[in-house]
Amino acid sequence: MKDRMFCKVLSNVEIAKDIHKLEIERIDGFGEIKPGQFLHIKCGGEGLLLRRPISISYIEKDRIGLIIRRAGKGTKLLCDKKVGETLDVLGPLGNGFSIDDEVEKVIVIGGGIGTAPLLELVKSLKGKDIAVLLGYRDEPYLVDDFEQWVKGVKVATEDGSFGYKGYVTDLLEEEIKNNRVDIIYACGPEIMLKKVQDICNRYKKKSQLSIEERMACGVGACLVCTCKVKAEEKGVKYVRTCKDGPVFWGDEVMFHE
Amino acid sequence: MKDRMFCKVLSNVEIAKDIHKLEIERIDGFGEIKPGQFLHIKCGGEGLLLRRPISISYIEKDRIGLIIRRAGKGTKLLCDKKVGETLDVLGPLGNGFSIDDEVEKVIVIGGGIGTAPLLELVKSLKGKDIAVLLGYRDEPYLVDDFEQWVKGVKVATEDGSFGYKGYVTDLLEEEIKNNRVDIIYACGPEIMLKKVQDICNRYKKKSQLSIEERMACGVGACLVCTCKVKAEEKGVKYVRTCKDGPVFWGDEVMFHE
Amino acid sequence: MNKIDMSVDLNGLKLKNPITVASGTFGFGREYAEYVDLNKIGGIMVKGLTLEERQGNPMPRVVETPMGMLNSVGLQNPGVEYFIKNELPYLKQYDTKVIANINGNTIEDYCKMAEILSNTSVDALEMNISCPNVKEGGVAFGTDPDMVYKVTKQVRENCNKFLIVKLSPNVSDIKEIGMAAEKGGADCISLINTLIGMGIDIEKQKPILARGIGGLSGPAVKPVAVRMVYEVSKVVDIPVIGMGGIMDYADAVEFFLAGAGAISIGTANFINPRVSMEILKGLEDYLQRKGYSSIKELIGQLKF
Amino acid sequence: MNKIDMSVDLNGLKLKNPITVASGTFGFGREYAEYVDLNKIGGIMVKGLTLEERQGNPMPRVVETPMGMLNSVGLQNPGVEYFIKNELPYLKQYDTKVIANINGNTIEDYCKMAEILSNTSVDALEMNISCPNVKEGGVAFGTDPDMVYKVTKQVRENCNKFLIVKLSPNVSDIKEIGMAAEKGGADCISLINTLIGMGIDIEKQKPILARGIGGLSGPAVKPVAVRMVYEVSKVVDIPVIGMGGIMDYADAVEFFLAGAGAISIGTANFINPRVSMEILKGLEDYLQRKGYSSIKELIGQLKF
Numbered sequence A, B: 001m002k003d004r005m006f007c008k009v010l011s012n013v014e015i016a017k018d019i020h021k022l023e024i025e026r027i028d029g030f031g032e033i034k035p036g037q038f039l040h041i042k043c044g045g046e047g048l049l050l051r052r053p054i055s056i057s058y059i060e061k062d063r064i065g066l067i068i069r070r071a072g073k074g075t076k077l078l079c080d081k082k083v084g085e086t087l088d089v090l091g092p093l094g095n096g097f098s099i100d101d102e103v104e105k106v107i108v109i110g111g112g113i114g115t116a117p118l119l120e121l122v123k124s125l126k127g128k129d130i131a132v133l134l135g136y137r138d139e140p141y142l143v144d145d146f147e148q149w150v151k152g153v154k155v156a157t158e159d160g161s162f163g164y165k166g167y168v169t170d171l172l173e174e175e176i177k178n179n180r181v182d183i184i185y186a187c188g189p190e191i192m193l194k195k196v197q198d199i200c201n202r203y204k205k206k207s208q209l210s211i212e213e214r215m216a217c218g219v220g221a222c223l224v225c226t227c228k229v230k231a232e233e234k235g236v237k238y239v240r241t242c243k244d245g246p247v248f249w250g251d252e253v254m255f256h257e
Numbered sequence C, D: 001m002n003k004i005d006m007s008v009d010l011n012g013l014k015l016k017n018p019i020t021v022a023s024g025t026f027g028f029g030r031e032y033a034e035y036v037d038l039n040k041i042g043g044i045m046v047k048g049l050t051l052e053e054r055q056g057n058p059m060p061r062v063v064e065t066p067m068g069m070l071n072s073v074g075l076q077n078p079g080v081e082y083f084i085k086n087e088l089p090y091l092k093q094y095d096t097k098v099i100a101n102i103n104g105n106t107i108e109d110y111c112k113m114a115e116i117l118s119n120t121s122v123d124a125l126e127m128n129i130s131c132p133n134v135k136e137g138g139v140a141f142g143t144d145p146d147m148v149y150k151v152t153k154q155v156r157e158n159c160n161k162f163l164i165v166k167l168s169p170n171v172s173d174i175k176e177i178g179m180a181a182e183k184g185g186a187d188c189i190s191l192i193n194t195l196i197g198m199g200i201d202i203e204k205q206k207p208i209l210a211r212g213i214g215g216l217s218g219p220a221v222k223p224v225a226v227r228m229v230y231e232v233s234k235v236v237d238i239p240v241i242g243m244g245g246i247m248d249y250a251d252a253v254e255f256f257l258a259g260a261g262a263i264s265i266g267t268a269n270f271i272n273p274r275v276s277m278e279i280l281k282g283l284e285d286y287l288q289r290k291g292y293s294s295i296k297e298l299i300g301q302l303k304f
């Protein structure tokens, strides 16, 4: 039987303003982990009831790396965890990215904290021709980590403080236009994912999008995290972001409004 | 204007099973402190809303000593505080013991965690003839601290593991019977205080009892901590344990049922 | 250590232990089967069913509140026929009671569902007359004693199954509602469903839930739930299944003392998927420590 | 930084700022005067008064619950005459509105108190028809729209003061109750009072509160309170003073967006005696940040 796990924090470094890299023990209970899966973490703290979904950013033999943005009360508590403290963790949860061995040329595109899960994906795509496009509002992070696996990572910042000035989806369009591409993997804010979907539609490219939705159970039981996807028969199907996602095929996701 | 204060934990030692001695910074905000006063402390932790009343056990130039029994969720969190962590504290609150300079011969009697506030009391009674009687279920604590100020502290334990086997109130009766006594100061569980009241009634001795009641505000505004006391006119008066107490004259307190 | 007898008999519905899991918080059991041996749960209230498939409410459907959560799922479910065909057989593999939570917009809806389910292997029906997340019917039924009586009576006449009526806490006098359900022929009452609440995003200046309001559950509501279980179990002769904010065995004991013949665990499953088993163990230890030999000895034993 | 206009005009009752402190949580102001300059508070609802002195309920009177508390004070107070003689003059030293919270067992009680207070310098009456902690009257008034109308109307006829009616959340339809109060002649509505709850000591196997049940307040109830403020302010034309679990400026903003013309801070005072001032500051900063020049621009601005 699966159970929640209690894992020690092995390190905690602020890698950019309000962005922490937290490494936790990889204990046996985790079993096999696929890139794109997430952990559901209890943050503690006054009045906070629910767990918080946090992507697995990278996996090493003895540890799991998480990249956490100080967003609200829960993630603040996570960012403040000290080495040696224990986290109450459920997971790995979700489906993860599908990787097709046939595929040769891949684009990996991430926006902001959405860059986090792409790191393990890039590691497991080793051997393929990968273009990595990373977008940030201002201060970039994780770029060196990606560079370790793929040379020539391209960075966009909205304020132009680093790399291309503008949206990372501009880089995507250029990349698609100018190169043969088999599949695009994307994770980031909804507005970015919509643009990725648009671009992929226009260029008739396959894509996988990792989406975000508020969650309660994280295991598929409560139906608060439903996502609308296109379905053959009825036109539309309601699936669970936590269990059937968070990664969906780009041509099926139907974004809100 | 008064305000809550944020004080660093300077030390935390488990002095007996589930009994911690916690020293916190004595910052300027505390102002003057009288023995018998208490602090109202926010413990943090999931879902815990209210502060917890904890007596000031002793005062030093730069620090305040608290003796805390791991009772429920809140005191558990306090006992687990690490040196360097910060406590959110309101106080000093309550009236404290009244000390009459005329008085010569004094008995100080404490039961269990009720021994804590008596330590500062004993310090401030210096010069008088003081008998200290301390009662515990089993393992005694703080005895050495009292011995620093008063020689010949008498200890009772219910299981006889240390000192007199039986109730500390037995020692009180003996002490009153055999010696001249001007006043008795007592703090401990209600059952003990009732016995002290009885004995003092029988021997016609003045006493001051420090009582416990569940609290919310701690400052006298919410009236959840009412204590019944005898009043001249109407026979009975409802006073606030937090503000008008926690120390009352032994002949006025009317214990529940 | 003597084994404690954990079985309860709820007016004919026999549970191996008094721990059930609350409707809408445990799906159709599949998702939690990885975490809990379903054979060890007293009963499973499945996700709320309707006659036809429902897609539920738009997103977002959840807000965290202080020690609670608001949900606005809106009864997303595949419909009763799908349930019977595709989910019931799965659940019936396990040695646990399967309780179908039924929801309607009209009395006829409830009756039709009751009829349909009468011919299946479900062990009991839980008639939810209290869901705050559907527009018609739903909550209206649950707040008017006459309606509660009427819908209960008609459903009672249309089905041969053990009938639990699930009450809404959003009422002035829960005792009245409980008595109306009993008079209508309910075999058992379950309560509480969620309180109605709202949460606002102060940056966007709009409600967090797409539908504005939602149902409040979790520890925040426990004091209200315990009070209602106490009040209702005093005035009815049928058993009460208590729920609302149960997170650990101590919470569960409060409900049993207050009069619950069984309990249901909802939101807590989301925080700790194995919580039902931990509560079962904690209860056994408590009973042992207090010198009881069966859970039945605890029920309604509040000294007051 | 331009100064934000924090004043509000509640249907004639002018407050320098919309922060009031809730009845029963701020005594008669004296205790908190050490912590807060009372001149800086918009209004003070004093501890609930009755015609005669009341000793209140037996101990214990408080239970902590998950992010909430139950109280069972039972309207301990020195009586209205004592208040007028000994507490009102103290409060009137300050430049803040003094609002007398009145409580009765019968309509006559309310009317008599209203009459007595009409000839004093109190700025407004807050008629509490919702206290769960007294045996007769009290909560019964607050749950029946006809009674609410009747008691409001009669009190209205017996007093010349600004009349606030304080509603109980323990009702099936708060809108009905709010409309009844308006129809009866209330100048303003305040809500919510406490939800009714119970907490049990599982070791002693008895309720923690001597009277068994008590009133639930604090963050736990906030979602219910926000929802009710929203519902009522939609259906009445008189202003609503919102309260229930407000702990910080963000909570306060939720109530203003939902439609509250002012707010009241209760339980939070116990945790942080200076919380009212921190909320005032936080609100000003929020308004500034959002580009408003007055608090009035925020009220009822929920996009929904």
Ligand SMILES: Cc1cc2nc3c(=O)[nH]c(=O)nc-3n(C[C@H](O)[C@H](O)[C@H](O)COP(=O)(O)OP(=O)(O)OC[C@H]3O[C@@H](n4cnc5c(N)ncnc54)[C@H](O)[C@@H]3O)c2cc1C
Binding pocket: A038, A050, A051, A052, A053, A054, A055, A056, A066, A067, A068, A069, A070, A071, A072, A073, A074, A075, A076, A113, A116, A117, A211, A212, A213, A214, A215, A246, C063, C064
């Ligand atoms: C599959 C998935 C993977 C994620 N991976 C990461 C990651 O690797 N690193 C990271 O920093 N963040 C990640 N997030 C976002 C992260 O879950 C939210 O930032 C976090 O839940 C916010 O909690 P809070 O208490 O800090 O904020 P609050 O705003 O106080 O949270 C209040 C409530 O809203 C929910 N909520 C608020 N924002 C979000 C959001 N964006 N997504 C889901 N729920 C939200 C919270 O879970 C909580 O229930 C991921 C989200 C999802 C769905």
Ligand SMILES: Cc1cc2nc3c(=O)[nH]c(=O)nc-3n(C[C@H](O)[C@H](O)[C@H](O)COP(=O)(O)OP(=O)(O)OC[C@H]3O[C@@H](n4cnc5c(N)ncnc54)[C@H](O)[C@@H]3O)c2cc1C
Binding pocket: B038, B050, B051, B052, B053, B054, B055, B056, B066, B067, B068, B069, B070, B071, B072, B073, B074, B075, B076, B113, B116, B117, B211, B212, B213, B214, B215, B246, D063, D064
């Ligand atoms: C004036 C005063 C001085 C005190 N001094 C000390 C001291 O120096 N050292 C010490 O260890 N303890 C002291 N206590 C007792 C201490 O306040 C309680 O043990 C503590 O509040 C229990 O909180 P908890 O969260 O651990 O227990 P829980 O049982 O989880 O608390 C639940 C609620 O009940 C209240 N409560 C439970 N027990 C008591 C109690 N005995 N008295 C008051 N409230 C209670 C809590 O404050 C809380 O609101 C004092 C109490 C009072 C009134």
Ligand SMILES: Cc1cc2nc3c(=O)[nH]c(=O)nc-3n(C[C@H](O)[C@H](O)[C@H](O)COP(=O)(O)O)c2cc1C
Binding pocket: A222, A224, C022, C023, C024, C025, C047, C048, C049, C071, C073, C075, C101, C128, C131, C166, C192, C193, C194, C216, C217, C218, C219, C221, C243, C244, C245, C246, C264, C265, C266, C267, C268
């Ligand atoms: C996400 C969610 C969905 C729910 N769906 C249903 C439902 O379909 N039918 C029903 O009767 N109750 C439903 N409920 C209410 C629960 O069954 C239960 O009555 C309530 O949550 C109180 O218990 P808790 O505090 O332990 O969660 C739902 C609750 C939650 C949190």
Ligand SMILES: Cc1cc2nc3c(=O)[nH]c(=O)nc-3n(C[C@H](O)[C@H](O)[C@H](O)COP(=O)(O)O)c2cc1C
Binding pocket: B222, B224, D022, D023, D024, D025, D047, D048, D049, D071, D073, D075, D101, D128, D131, D166, D192, D193, D194, D216, D217, D218, D219, D221, D243, D244, D245, D246, D264, D265, D266, D267, D268
């Ligand atoms: C200890 C206590 C005493 C109260 N006494 C009264 C009262 O006398 N009259 C009244 O109208 N409301 C009384 N209330 C209710 C509060 O005024 C307020 O409506 C309620 O607590 C919700 O607000 P909060 O969650 O901010 O505390 C009392 C609340 C508490 C906690």
Ligand code: FES
Binding pocket: A214, A215, A216, A217, A218, A219, A220, A221, A222, A223, A224, A225, A226, A240, A241, A242, A243
């Ligand atoms: S979070 Fe519960 S189904 Fe996805």
Ligand code: FES
Binding pocket: B214, B215, B216, B217, B218, B219, B220, B221, B222, B223, B224, B225, B226, B240, B241, B242, B243
């Ligand atoms: S705790 Fe509020 S008056 Fe004593």
